[in-house]
Amino acid sequence: MIEFQNLKKVYNSGGQQVAALDGIDLKINKGEIFGVIGFSGAGKSSLIRCVNWLEKPTSGKVIVSGHDLTALSVREIREVKRNIGMVFQHFNLLNSKTVFANVAMPLTLAKVPKDEIKKRVHELLEFVGLADKANSYPDQLSGGQKQRIGIARALATQPSILLCDEATSALDPQTTSSILQLLKKINKEYNITILIITHEMSVIREICDRVAVIEAGKIIEEGTVFNVFSSPKTPTAKNFVSTVMNDQLPDSIKEVIKKQQGLQKVFRINFVGNSAGQPLLSQVAKKFNIDFNVLFGNITELQGTPFGNLIVEFQGPDSEIRRAIQYISQEKVSIKEVTSRAS
Amino acid sequence: MLVNQEKIIEALIETVQMVAFSLLFSALIGLPLGILLVVTRKGHLLENTVVFNIINSIINIFRSVPFIILMVAIIPITRMIVGTSIGTAAAVVPLVFYAGPYIARLIENSLLEVDPGVIEAAEAMGATPGQIILKFLIPEALSSLVLGFTIATIGLVGASAMAGAVGGGGLGDLAITYGYQRFDTTVMLITVAILVVMVQGLQSFGNILSKKIRRR
Ligand SMILES: Nc1ncnc2c1ncn2[C@@H]1O[C@H](COP(=O)(O)OP(=O)(O)O)[C@@H](O)[C@H]1O
Numbered sequence: 001m002i003e004f005q006n007l008k009k010v011y012n013s014g015g016q017q018v019a020a021l022d023g024i025d026l027k028i029n030k031g032e033i034f035g036v037i038g039f040s041g042a043g044k045s046s047l048i049r050c051v052n053w054l055e056k057p058t059s060g061k062v063i064v065s066g067h068d069l070t071a072l073s074v075r076e077i078r079e080v081k082r083n084i085g086m087v088f089q090h091f092n093l094l095n096s097k098t099v100f101a102n103v104a105m106p107l108t109l110a111k112v113p114k115d116e117i118k119k120r121v122h123e124l125l126e127f128v129g130l131a132d133k134a135n136s137y138p139d140q141l142s143g144g145q146k147q148r149i150g151i152a153r154a155l156a157t158q159p160s161i162l163l164c165d166e167a168t169s170a171l172d173p174q175t176t177s178s179i180l181q182l183l184k185k186i187n188k189e190y191n192i193t194i195l196i197i198t199h200e201m202s203v204i205r206e207i208c209d210r211v212a213v214i215e216a217g218k219i220i221e222e223g224t225v226f227n228v229f230s231s232p233k234t235p236t237a238k239n240f241v242s243t244v245m246n247d248q249l250p251d252s253i254k255e256v257i258k259k260q261q262g263l264q265k266v267f268r269i270n271f272v273g274n275s276a277g278q279p280l281l282s283q284v285a286k287k288f289n290i291d292f293n294v295l296f297g298n299i300t301e302l303q304g305t306p307f308g309n310l311i312v313e314f315q316g317p318d319s320e321i322r323r324a325i326q327y328i329s330q331e332k333v334s335i336k337e338v339t340s341r342a343s
Numbered sequence: 344m345l346v347n348q349e350k351i352i353e354a355l356i357e358t359v360q361m362v363a364f365s366l367l368f369s370a371l372i373g374l375p376l377g378i379l380l381v382v383t384r385k386g387h388l389l390e391n392t393v394v395f396n397i398i399n400s401i402i403n404i405f406r407s408v409p410f411i412i413l414m415v416a417i418i419p420i421t422r423m424i425v426g427t428s429i430g431t432a433a434a435v436v437p438l439v440f441y442a443g444p445y446i447a448r449l450i451e452n453s454l455l456e457v458d459p460g461v462i463e464a465a466e467a468m469g470a471t472p473g474q475i476i477l478k479f480l481i482p483e484a485l486s487s488l489v490l491g492f493t494i495a496t497i498g499l500v501g502a503s504a505m506a507g508a509v510g511g512g513g514l515g516d517l518a519i520t521y522g523y524q525r526f527d528t529t530v531m532l533i534t535v536a537i538l539v540v541m542v543q544g545l546q547s548f549g550n551i552l553s554k555k556i557r558r559r
């Protein structure tokens with residue numbers, strides 16, 4: 001649906017060359033919600049802006065719905081843009097126009113007949129839950145409402161791709177969540193491919209299917225959200241994952257481990273999917289001559305699959321514990337000993 | 344008082360005509376120039392350094408010549424266009440040379456205030472440069488444009504009085520020939536009062552209109 005091939009973008013600012021994108025190869029499939037995460041300045045906006053030609057790449061290719069944008073004329077690119085909606089961090093609505101006129105704008109530009117525009121805009125406002133705001137002005141709306149209008153506007157021409165550049169970064173957590181649910185609904189109901197750019201891992205966790213981590217203009221890690229969250233490889237990805245997984249041990253637990261070091265065996269067990277849950281532990285307790293004590297635990301849901309993190313203390317003979325660990329170590333469960341220095 | 348009411352009204356009408364016509368023509372010149380100044384600058388819609396630099400320099404040249412000198416300096420052009428360099432119609436020519444570049448700058452300022460994000464949204468929608476100017480830039484800047492035109496109109500009232508002093512007719516002419524040269528203080532005061540009321544009225548009208556457009 002969207003493909004970047006060795007994409008490079010170099011900015012020339014004040015005689016200095018800034019390589020914002022440094023050879024990006026990435027493929028986004030039809031119908032998926034794809035997230036790109038990175039720190040500020042990593043090149044996220046530059047990347048997403050190449051998809052609808054707000055930014056022209058220095059070299060490399062951008063292929064959108066089978067069209068190589070680098071080979072198209074300005075007029076042809078305008079046509080491609082009608083098939084791509086964009087949602088912005090700061091909404092970018094026209095303050096001089098009503099909500100209705102804002103949502104109608106892409107249709108007006110495309111010279112759609114008036115009565116058709118009217119029908120479509122009302123449908124869209126209904127869809128985003130703001131049918132009663134048609135005659136309001138943007139400055140009379142809250143941030144979340146403005147973003148809903150921005151989304152309605154982006155969907156006006158029934159695009160097959162939706163680009164979101166930090167669409168929720170200006171919103172509070174609760175509003176963010178409702179906007180993300182709306183995006184999910186759009187993806188499901190209209191089968192629109194969504195490319196999301198963000199610096200917030202919670203956004204990725206909540207709605208993305210796949211994710212790429214971008215750093216200094218390069219994609220340093222890529223995979224399903226599940227895989228990246230359960231086994232991040234790069235330090236940057238680990239860092240992002242830890243911002244939402246809350247798998248850091250509380251200090252009080254660290255204190256306990258430190259005091260009892262040498263006497264007890266403390267382990268971190270990560271559960272994935274159906275294996276997340278207590279039965280495994282109680283089985284272990286029954287099968288082997290050991291007791292267990294859960295010191296800390298949490299379960300996060302990733303794309304409908306539970307992902308658990310438990311800190312467990314085993315009590316019993318070393319040999320029994322070793323056998324128990326072997327039993328526990330299956331495909332979807334990982335177990336590691338925790339020392340007082342470990343987090 | 345050396346003049347009657349009729350004469351004052353006649354002068355007032357002349358001033359209004361001068362201001363109205365020169366405003367019309369300078370807007371016709373200033374508006375496109377102002378828009379070009381914005382869209383041809385670096386990183387904008389129709390970036391074109393050559394066009395930008397040419398327009399920018401021409402405007403600066405006209406803006407740096409004091410009106411009274413401009414008026415005299417372009418007499419040959421005035422003669423060419425109107426056939427004479429004296430009278431109300433002839434005064435309109437230097438007034439346009441004066442206010443056109445001024446309006447271009449005011450419009451440039453207003454359009455530059457428009458949130459770049461709005462233009463970006465327009466580009467993302469696939470709007471043509473013409474559509475961006477007409478459907479995004481101008482509507483978003485309208486309230487500020489109205490204030491700009493108000494300033495330009497008031498500027499023209501002042502300049503038209505000056506044009507009047509060198510044979511253009513109007514209130515300025517009246518004030519100089521009767522109020523100053525013949526020491527008629529009453530006429531002087533009346534013209535000043537009319538000008539003050541005119542400027543106040545224009546400013547209030549501009550403010551109200553601009554506010555109405557902004558809606559709050
Ligand atoms: N128009 C521009 N001119 C010069 N440098 C730019 C421009 N846009 C972005 N950059 C630079 O490119 C890098 C990547 O920017 P950007 O794509 O906006 O990153 P992000 O969206 O991840 O914060 C940054 O170093 C930024 O300063």
Ligand SMILES: [Mg+2]
Pocket residue numbers: 044045046166
């Ligand atoms: Mg950005």
